[in-house]
Amino acid sequence: MQIDGKPETTFESRFCRARQASIGRLTLGLAHELNNPIGFVSSNLQSLANYTEDFKTLIDQVKKLSKPGNRPEEIADSLEKTNELIENLAIDELIEDLENLTHESQEGMDRLQSLVASLQEFGKKDTLKVESIELEKCLKRVLAVLRNELKYTCEIDIECDKSINIAANETRLSFALATIVMRVFALSGSRGKIEIKAYPENEYIFVSILSDKYDHQVELENRQQEDFEIARSILHEISCKMEFQNDKQVNCLLQLNKS
Amino acid sequence: METPAQEKVIDLMIVDDDPKTLKAVSRIFHRDDLEIVTFDCPEKAAKLCNYQIKVILCDNKMPKISGIDLLRHFLEKKNRATRILITGHAEIESMEAAINVSQIFKYVTKPYDSKELREVVFQGMAKYDKKTQSIAQSKSDLAALNSATKRVERYEQNAKAVAHDLRNPLSTLRLGLELVEDRISDVSDQSAKKFLEASLRSIDRLTVITKDLTLRDKNEENPPKSFTEIRQLLKDVTSIEKIAAKKKGLSCELSQSGSECWALVEEEKASRLFFNIIGNAIKYTREGGIRINLNKKDSTIDVEIMDTGDGIPQDKLHWIFERDARLNNHKDIRGTGVGLSVCKEIVDDAKGELSVNSVVGVGSVFLISLPRVMDSN
Numbered sequence: 003m004q005i006d007g008k009p010e011t012t013f014e015s016r017f018c019r020a021r022q023a024s025i026g027r028l029t030l031g032l033a034h035e036l037n038n039p040i041g042f043v044s045s046n047l048q049s050l051a052n053y054t055e056d057f058k059t060l061i062d063q064v065k066k067l068s069k070p071g072n073r074p075e076e077i078a079d080s081l082e083k084t085n086e087l088i089e090n091l092a093i094d095e096l097i098e099d100l101e102n103l104t105h106e107s108q109e110g111m112d113r114l115q116s117l118v119a120s121l122q123e124f125g126k127k128d129t130l131k132v133e134s135i136e137l138e139k140c141l142k143r144v145l146a147v148l149r150n151e152l153k154y155t156c157e158i159d160i161e162c163d164k165s166i167n168i169a170a171n172e173t174r175l176s177f178a179l180a181t182i183v184m185r186v187f188a189l190s191g192s193r194g195k196i197e198i199k200a201y202p203e204n205e206y207i208f209v210s211i212l213s214d215k216y217d218h219q220v221e222l223e224n225r226q227q228e229d230f231e232i233a234r235s236i237l238h239e240i241s242c243k244m245e246f247q248n249d250k251q252v253n254c255l256l257q258l259n260k261s
Numbered sequence: 262m263e264t265p266a267q268e269k270v271i272d273l274m275i276v277d278d279d280p281k282t283l284k285a286v287s288r289i290f291h292r293d294d295l296e297i298v299t300f301d302c303p304e305k306a307a308k309l310c311n312y313q314i315k316v317i318l319c320d321n322k323m324p325k326i327s328g329i330d331l332l333r334h335f336l337e338k339k340n341r342a343t344r345i346l347i348t349g350h351a352e353i354e355s356m357e358a359a360i361n362v363s364q365i366f367k368y369v370t371k372p373y374d375s376k377e378l379r380e381v382v383f384q385g386m387a388k389y390d391k392k393t394q395s396i397a398q399s400k401s402d403l404a405a406l407n408s409a410t411k412r413v414e415r416y417e418q419n420a421k422a423v424a425h426d427l428r429n430p431l432s433t434l435r436l437g438l439e440l441v442e443d444r445i446s447d448v449s450d451q452s453a454k455k456f457l458e459a460s461l462r463s464i465d466r467l468t469v470i471t472k473d474l475t476l477r478d479k480n481e482e483n484p485p486k487s488f489t490e491i492r493q494l495l496k497d498v499t500s501i502e503k504i505a506a507k508k509k510g511l512s513c514e515l516s517q518s519g520s521e522c523w524a525l526v527e528e529e530k531a532s533r534l535f536f537n538i539i540g541n542a543i544k545y546t547r548e549g550g551i552r553i554n555l556n557k558k559d560s561t562i563d564v565e566i567m568d569t570g571d572g573i574p575q576d577k578l579h580w581i582f583e584r585d586a587r588l589n590n591h592k593d594i595r596g597t598g599v600g601l602s603v604c605k606e607i608v609d610d611a612k613g614e615l616s617v618n619s620v621v622g623v624g625s626v627f628l629i630s631l632p633r634v635m636d637s638n
Binding site for chain 1: 279281284286323349371378
């Protein structure tokens with residue numbers, strides 16, 4: 003097997019397989035993440051259709067009001083019916099909700115877009131290219147893909163300067179970061195809080211992934227250990243140092259070179 | 262969100278950790294004038310388990326408490342809300358058992374269709390309303406039954422009191438009439454004598470009725486608990502009934518052998534049983550006599566009471582133990598017709614058997630079989 007004309011190494015095939023396996027595992031959670039915004043956006047569109055019908059009914063009534071040649075008593079009658087309609091259809095509430103509906107639906111679409119983009123990045127073909135990548139975007143894409151695995155039992159905080167760039171292959175770096183975050187999550191007993199901080203110091207960029215708990219009794223699966231070794235190799239390739247300190251917390255510190 | 266007052270009925274409670282989904286689902290019902298509450302935190306929703314809620318619509322995947330567990334919590338607290346789950350399609354198979362345990366009415370898969378969801382919610386409300394109506398109807402029926410039972414109990418107590426209170430006046434009346442009968446025995450006024458005889462028969466009939474009423478009440482209150490030695494009892498009953506038999510020119514013989522025979526029946530009831538049947542036999546026999554046989558068997562005590570009376574037609578045999586049963590040709594003989602039905606009840610209560618064989622013009626044989634108490638007991 004060849005990747006972009008270069009001969010396959012043992013590491014390459016291991017990485018390929020591990021990456022495909024992780025994408026497969028994440029698919030179910032990703033589908034669930036997609037379901038929610040699809041559900042409420044679709045539902046809001048149906049509600050919007052209902053609101054539109056109500057507005058149409060009101061507009062039709064208003065048209066009667068402004069029909070030329072209406073006698074005063076006809077106008078009065080139409081006006082009364084219009085006011086009744088406004089009350090019965092709760093038009094004021096609809097107007098108020100319309101803004102929320104469109105805003106929430108837009109947020110839902112944005113979430114879908116972001117998720118799809120993250121998935122595309124995470125799952126794209128490995129080009130082996132090393133380039134300058136924005137660390138904040140990379141971290142956010144990784145967390146978007148992992149969101150469904152983490153959100154029900156763990157709180158995630160991320161603090162990363164937008165201006166931090168590092169030189170790396172994004173596909174491999176994404177895999178490595180995802181593996182480390184999931185390792186920290188597993189060692190914390192799959193619960194609690196994880197803080198991710200990325201900050202520059204001197205000529206390096208430090209990324210700290212810290213959980214508030216450490217479960218001594220957790221035994222990692224072979225698959226998790228293998229993925230971690232691959233992540234370690236990837237980071238070593240880009241001269242990144244990694245240090246794990248597990249005491250009452252799980253603390254992983256990465257030292258990367260600035261771009 | 263503000264928790265509503267507990268006495269208010271909540272039409273729909275929606276629980277989902279995604280606030281946008283909560284709002285979108287609420288919008289589906291904006292035209293329906295429903296009392297809707299929403300929670301993005303399942304723990305807060307759980308606190309409403311004592312509220313009257315028609316439908317709970319709940320997402321499954323939520324932090325800390327899953328939808329299945331939340332709905333099971335409401336079920337365990339005996340909340341009557343109809344439970345509906347929103348879940349991802351892939352979760353269904355792994356959750357089948359949990360869905361059954363939480364008695365989910367229906368589940369809706371994501372991404373949901375708003376029209377389908379609305380329909381399912383209204384089906385859930387209809388189910389709740391039907392259940393509530395059924396419970397209300399049952400409560401109403403129960404209240405009516407309780408009221409009727411209390412009325413019957415009052416009537417029974419009154420009847421018992423009346424029966425009890427009648428005894429003394431009846432005895433006094435009988436005594437008075439017997440005295441008058443003695444005084445006018447020399448008088449040739451036949452109509453006066455007939456009137457007196459009729460009056461005495463009426464008093465006797467009333468006395469039998471009051472006795473039967475009292476015994477019926479005792480039968481219902483006091484199931485048999487003690488044992489009775491049948492040999493001695495039969496001896497006593499027979500010796501008393503012999504007097505009545507002798508007055509009619511009838512014989513009345515008892516045949517029994519062996520040792521003591523203990524039966525699982527109360528003495529007072531056994532006494533009433535034998536007095537009734539032997540008394541009946543004497544009453545309905547014009548000539549000949551009555552013979553009583555006692556047999557002690559392995560598990561029963563069998564008593565045969567044979568008479569040489571008129572006999573009972575075969576087609577009447579099956580209902581002589583019914584209340585008020587009397588044969589047409591014996592309407593001139595005193596009795597209320599409840600005697601044999603009382604005997605049947607006594608024997609049935611004692612888990613025994615009472616049967617009769619009869620030939621018209623020859624006589625009848627009543628067979629009483631009572632459970633035997635083993636000597637070691």
